[in-house]
Amino acid sequence: MAPPRRRKQDAAPRAPRRTGARTTLRVPDDLAETVEHYAEEHRTSTNDALIRLAYDGAKRYEYDREVAELARQRREAIRRPTEVPPDVEPASAEEVTNAILAWRLGLVDEEKWGA
Helix, strand or coil: CCCCCCCHHHCCCCCCCCCCCCCCCCCCHHHHHHHHHHHHHCCCCHHHHHHHHHHHHHHHHHHHHHHHHHHHHHHHHCCCCCCCCCCCCCCCHHHHHHHHHHHHCCCCCHHHHCC
């Protein structure tokens, strides 16, 4: 006797068709549990859940890279020159703080002082 047919609402949700390279990979057990929980919560397939989590991770990675690059640019912008003329007094900590805040708030003329 044939097994009873599943109703459409009982069928496992299908992941949307995507373009791109096909791959086979092994998912570590601890990650597989997370993927299964995600799939259940969002009523989707485990493959789709894995792709969604990968996209979230990729966004977080790109954000971290952008923040690191911005931090590098800011560090370079506030480095003191190696040769300071003898008649120039170094800026105080308050002056440095005010200059950085003015730059962040867009109060500095980039045409005049550079970006």
